[in-house]
Amino acid sequence: MNYLRLILFIATVCAIDISNKHLKPYDLDKIVGLHEVTTELETPPSITKSVWYLNIYDSQDKDGKDKMDVENCPEDSQICGITEVLLNGKDPVVSEVVAFSRNLKPSIEANDNNVTVQLTGAYWGKQSISADIVFECSKDGDYDKELLELVGWNRQQLELRIKSKAACTSDNKGKKDDKHKDKDNDKDGKHDPDSDGSWGWFTWFFILGVIGFAAYIIGTAWLNVSSRGSSNEAFSEFFDAVVEVLSRIPGFLKELAGKIFGGSNRGGYSAV
Template sequence: MLSQTLNSLLTLCVLFQLSSALHCDQEGLAAYRLQEVLKDIKSKTFNTDTPPSVSTFTWYLNLCGTGDQDFPDPECPKNSQICGVKSVSLPGQSPIKTEIITLGNGLNYQIEESTKEFIDLKLDDTNWGSNTISSNFHLVCANEENIDVSFNDNTLKLTLSTPGACLKEDKEHTPPPPPPPPGSDDSWGWFTWFFILGVLFTGGYIIGSAWVGRGSDEFQDAIHDFIDTLKSLLANLPEFIGEIFNKVFGNSGNSGRGGYTSV
């Protein structure tokens, strides 16, 4: 009985440690790309001149990853979703770590506001020595990533611009087909008109020749023959244009692909 209880407790501890900081794939955050983009540890370093020293504050973010990932700084516990390490460097001396701030994965959070452009989160307060830290996350939908962290008066504010704060693409709607090359419709229209004008000119020439060199009966027959021929040409015109289009553009497309393959 005791061994079963210990095993159950061990299992709970493992599950707690491997749980992500934010439930990025659940509840109100599942509609965003957070889990896809923020599953790895990210960092940002801020340097400040504090003569005669230089202060360096490095923040590590593990918002949607599991708690089994090692932070680059060994001072950061594995089960942290945010870890900040401040160090001070004096000329000719090794840096001294003066502050270590961590927010554990077990903190609850509330979604204060969420739109297609941003997400505002507020985390439960956490202890930092004898102090209490309050935390607010402002996640902004952006193509390029940028991290900004401020820590003043025991208040931590994270502003993270990231594609992860953007809504997922709607898989139900397929993207529209690409537009045709510029000028392709105009050039094809000119060719069609040129063909039609050529047919009319040829027909006019035939009718005129019949009028000049033959009698009225032969002229009427020529007109009827021309009308029948014109109807036949117009009926077969779409198929004729399609064949020419396939031969011209189809062959050029195959030639381009063949050349690319040979390279």
């Protein structure tokens, strides 16, 4: 499949936690940490400087930092933007602070070339704001942490981008021991051909055994009838033998169904 597109809505307390199972196929663990991007705009007689911070962390790493350790940014921020006004000979004046809490529940959109994490439900004052963080696959270069780019910010919608190898799917992740999964409690939701085959042979032997037993009972009764002639007593014995065989058929069918369906009624896993 040349183009795979998935939209996954994830109930999680952390916006960009790379331990999330939906981010596991990617190498985002290579760029864990605090990223920042700076822009400056001349606004004579001042300069307006904006710095955006993005915190990517792994909740399974005991040394991982889920708090935003940046002055003027709320600690629970996953994304934070600080705007300062710079004047010659004076201390910088913070004019804007925009923050996206790590408690926001994200949606993730993934395809062959990138992963987009979308955050909604944040507010800047009374203004509702949202953010898209695009992790774009780039197979060139090393895993460099200084990769954050500001694509756009219009005071309602923020778009950040990281172009890195880390956004490429790992060929090795999620594929280890696949050939053994069927023999390990059907972790991939499929049955072992060998196992199904063994149940098939057993079932056929069981069926043939019951048929042989029924044939023996009926045949023996028939021989008794033939040797005694057509007396009422002989016919009664034959009739009783047939009834006995028929009475055992429901139990046989129940046991057969248990053998056939009991071993195959195993649950697989859900992709999401």
